[in-house]
Amino acid sequence: MCTTEDKIIDAAIVLFSQKGYTAVTTKEIAKEAGVSEMTLFRHFENKHNLFERAFDRFVFTPKFIALFENLEWNLERDLFNICSSYQDVLRKNQKIILMHLKNDEFNPQFEKMLLKFPNEFKNLLSSYFEEMRNRGVIVENPETLAVSFLATNFGLFFTSLVMSKLTFNTDLQTCISNYVKIFTKGISLQK
Amino acid sequence: MCTTEDKIIDAAIVLFSQKGYTAVTTKEIAKEAGVSEMTLFRHFENKHNLFERAFDRFVFTPKFIALFENLEWNLERDLFNICSSYQDVLRKNQKIILMHLKNDEFNPQFEKMLLKFPNEFKNLLSSYFEEMRNRGVIVENPETLAVSFLATNFGLFFTSLVMSKLTFNTDLQTCISNYVKIFTKGISLQK
DNA sequence: GAATAATGTTAGTTATTACTAACATATGTA
DNA sequence: TACATATGTTAGTAATAACTAACATTATTC
Incomplete structure (x- = not known):
C-alpha cells in the first residue's frame, strides 16, 4: 500500500504532533512505523532530516484566493463558506500545527x-469586508472584523480538538453555523 | 528579593512554557535561575518534582462564580466584563497553558x-444565557452560545500571543470590545 | 536461479541527561 | 569567634539517545 518512507513519515508526524520533537525518540518512531531503527536512518540520515521531510509532506498549502473568487456577496452565506473552508485548512494542517505548538x-x-x-x-478577509462596507452592507472596521473572525476560527478549531475532553454538548458544525449567523446579524446594518 | 526556590521555580516555568518539559534540562534551569545545578536538586529532589511545584505555584485558580455575581443584566456590558475577566484568567495562566500545550x-x-x-x-455562561433567554432578551440556545463565546475567547487569547509575529494592525482590546459589541447585537432580539 | 537492493539484527560509540557523593566556600547567627 | 546552614565545585554513575558498522536475511528483478 505505501512505501517504507511513507510509513516512517506517517509515524513521525503522529508522534511529533503528540509529544513534540525532543520527547520522541527515533526508536519510538521506528517501532510505530513497524520498521527497524536502522531503516529509518538509512532513509532519512538523521532525526532532524526526518522532521523536515515530515513537515514538507504534511503541510497543506491552501489556495485561499480561490475561496474569494466564488463569492455570492451574501454576507451570511459567504462567511459560512469561508469559515468552513478555513476550518478545513486548519484540520488538514492539524498535525503540523500541533507539532509546531510543541x-x-x-x-x-x-x-x-x-x-x-x-x-x-x-x-x-479584510478586502472582502472592505468591499462589503463600500456596498453599504456593514460599517465596522474591515481589519478589526477580519482579525476577530480569524481569532474565532482558531478558537473553534482548537476547542474542537479538545472538545472530547470537555463536557460540552455542542458540536463544531452547530457552533460554526451559529457563530456565522450571529456574526452576520451583528455586523449587518439594520434597515 | 526572592528565595532560591523562587528563582528556580520562576526559571523552570519560563523554560518549560517555552520549550516543553522534555526539551529543558536541569542544567539549563539552574543556569537561568543563576544557581548551581546541585542547588536545584537539593531543593526539589528531582526534575518532575520541580515541575509539579512550578505548576502548583503558577496555576491561577479563578473564582468564576464571583464574575457572575455582579451582573448588570445588560447584555453588552455583562459580556464585556466577563470576556475581559476571562482574558485576564487566560493571561495569568499563560505559562501554565503553554507548558501544558507542549x-x-x-x-x-x-x-x-x-x-x-x-x-x-x-x-x-450557559446559565447566564439561559436566564437572558427567560427574560426574553435572546432566543439562541444557551449552551451553543456559551461554547461559541468560550471558543472565541480562547482564539482571541491565543491570537494575541502570536500577534507580534503576525502583520495584524488591530490590538486585543479593540478586538474584544468589537467582538462583544457584534456578538451582543447578533444575539439580541430586534424590537 | 542468480544478482541486486531493501530490510533486519546486533553490537557498539559518543554525547547527553538526570542525579549523587564528597568536599570546599560563603554567609548569617549565637 | 564558633557553629550551623545554604550554596558552589568537581567528579562521577547509570541510563538513554542519536547514530554507525558489519553482517544476516528477505524481497525483487532480470
Whole structure:
C-alpha cells in the first residue's frame, strides 16, 4: 500500500504532533512505523532530516484566493463558506500545527511558513469586508472584523480538538453555523 | 528579593512554557535561575518534582462564580466584563497553558485541573444565557452560545500571543470590545 | 536461479541527561 | 569567634539517545 518512507513519515508526524520533537525518540518512531531503527536512518540520515521531510509532506498549502473568487456577496452565506473552508485548512494542517505548538522557536523557517496562512487569509478577509462596507452592507472596521473572525476560527478549531475532553454538548458544525449567523446579524446594518 | 526556590521555580516555568518539559534540562534551569545545578536538586529532589511545584505555584485558580455575581443584566456590558475577566484568567495562566500545550498527555492530573476552568466557565455562561433567554432578551440556545463565546475567547487569547509575529494592525482590546459589541447585537432580539 | 537492493539484527560509540557523593566556600547567627 | 546552614565545585554513575558498522536475511528483478 505505501512505501517504507511513507510509513516512517506517517509515524513521525503522529508522534511529533503528540509529544513534540525532543520527547520522541527515533526508536519510538521506528517501532510505530513497524520498521527497524536502522531503516529509518538509512532513509532519512538523521532525526532532524526526518522532521523536515515530515513537515514538507504534511503541510497543506491552501489556495485561499480561490475561496474569494466564488463569492455570492451574501454576507451570511459567504462567511459560512469561508469559515468552513478555513476550518478545513486548519484540520488538514492539524498535525503540523500541533507539532509546531510543541516545538516553539524550534525552527523559524517553519514558523514563517505557518504564519503566512493567517496573514494571507486576514488580508483577503479584510478586502472582502472592505468591499462589503463600500456596498453599504456593514460599517465596522474591515481589519478589526477580519482579525476577530480569524481569532474565532482558531478558537473553534482548537476547542474542537479538545472538545472530547470537555463536557460540552455542542458540536463544531452547530457552533460554526451559529457563530456565522450571529456574526452576520451583528455586523449587518439594520434597515 | 526572592528565595532560591523562587528563582528556580520562576526559571523552570519560563523554560518549560517555552520549550516543553522534555526539551529543558536541569542544567539549563539552574543556569537561568543563576544557581548551581546541585542547588536545584537539593531543593526539589528531582526534575518532575520541580515541575509539579512550578505548576502548583503558577496555576491561577479563578473564582468564576464571583464574575457572575455582579451582573448588570445588560447584555453588552455583562459580556464585556466577563470576556475581559476571562482574558485576564487566560493571561495569568499563560505559562501554565503553554507548558501544558507542549506536554500533552504528560500528566493527566494537571490536564484535569486545567480543563476544569473552561468547563466551569461554560456552565456559568450557559446559565447566564439561559436566564437572558427567560427574560426574553435572546432566543439562541444557551449552551451553543456559551461554547461559541468560550471558543472565541480562547482564539482571541491565543491570537494575541502570536500577534507580534503576525502583520495584524488591530490590538486585543479593540478586538474584544468589537467582538462583544457584534456578538451582543447578533444575539439580541430586534424590537 | 542468480544478482541486486531493501530490510533486519546486533553490537557498539559518543554525547547527553538526570542525579549523587564528597568536599570546599560563603554567609548569617549565637 | 564558633557553629550551623545554604550554596558552589568537581567528579562521577547509570541510563538513554542519536547514530554507525558489519553482517544476516528477505524481497525483487532480470
